[in-house]
Amino acid sequence: MAGVSSDTGAWIRRFHPAPDAVTRLVCFPHAGGSASYFFPVSRALSPGIDVLAVQYPGRQDRRGEPCIDDIDRLADALLPELLRWADRPLTLFGHSMGASLGFEVARKLEARGSTVLGLFASGRRAPSRFRDERVHLRTDDQLLADITRLSGTDAAVLGDPEMVRMILPAVRSDYKAAESYRFRGGPKLAAPVIALTGDADPQVTRDEAEAWREHTDGSFELKVFPGGHFYLNSQSARVLEAIRGHVEQAAPVRTPDERGAVA
Structure with a gap:
């Protein structure tokens, strides 16, 4: 894949390497999503932030x-x-299923002494708020209908039977991961949490987004945008502004000598 550093391995895509950045943003895709969803984020934030998808x-x-x-x-x-x-230092951004995954990864990183500057939890209810959803058990047509309802996949892809056959196993697997996830307690994050949600998202109520406050000993902020579950497609400029603002405030300040030392 063009633009990807050869040292990233199978799990990480680094579309616009930013070797002089003092922080990294790690992006976790939604159910059925892939790293390429965050290519525009990487392009917009580089070289100030080294973006990993x-x-x-x-x-x-x-x-x-x-x-x-x-x-x-x-x-x-x-x-x-x-x-x-x-x-x-890492900032984590996860959308939908990716927010749940980002939360669990953030806890594991902190437990190992890594610096997490913050978790952006987008389009997902707090871990402690449970809904008994079983979309992953539905037929292919019903699963596709749910994807269409949430507007998370390009309509051209859903109209291509071959493409649908290719993506359905991953979509079903991700839905199962998201729907079977259960919060098992444990330590709160030390890092701040910024919950992002669309005001018309059928998957997340304002109260469910607000409940992310319960999962951090750091600061908490709730940002509500116009739109549904994929509000960030139309509100990307404001989301990017929120990320930049948080990182600029939380990131360590380098001295002139340190700027030249970053590899």
Whole structure:
């Protein structure tokens, strides 16, 4: 894939390497999503922030690998890969299923002494707020109808039977991971949490987004945008502004000598 550094491995995509940035942003895709969803984010934030996008198994160039349909197992598999990039402070951004995964990864990173500047939890209710959803058990047509309802996949893709056959296994696996996830308690994050939600998102109420406050000992902020579950597609400029603002405020300040020392 053009523009990807050769040292990223299977799990990480680094579309616009920013070797002089003092911080990194790690992006976790939604159910059925892939690292390429965050290509525009990487382009917009580089070179000020080194953006890493997670590539789950079972899609795109990892299509031949078995999917992982469990959030805890995904977090365990991903952690060693991210620890390689934790030489600089990390900010995590996860949308929908990616927010749940980002939360569990953030807890594991903090437990190992890595610096997490913040977690952006987008389009997902707090871990302690449960809904008994079983979309992953529905027929292919019903699953596709749910994807269409949430407007998370390009309509041209859904109209291509061959493409649908390619993406459905990953979508179903991710839905199962998201819907079977259960918060098991444990320590709160030390890092701040910024919850982002659309005001017309059928998947998340304002109260469910507000409940992310319960999962951090750091600061908490709720940002509500116009739109549905994929509000960030139309509100990307404001989301990017929020990320930049948080990172600029939270990131360590380098001296002139340190600027030249970053590799």
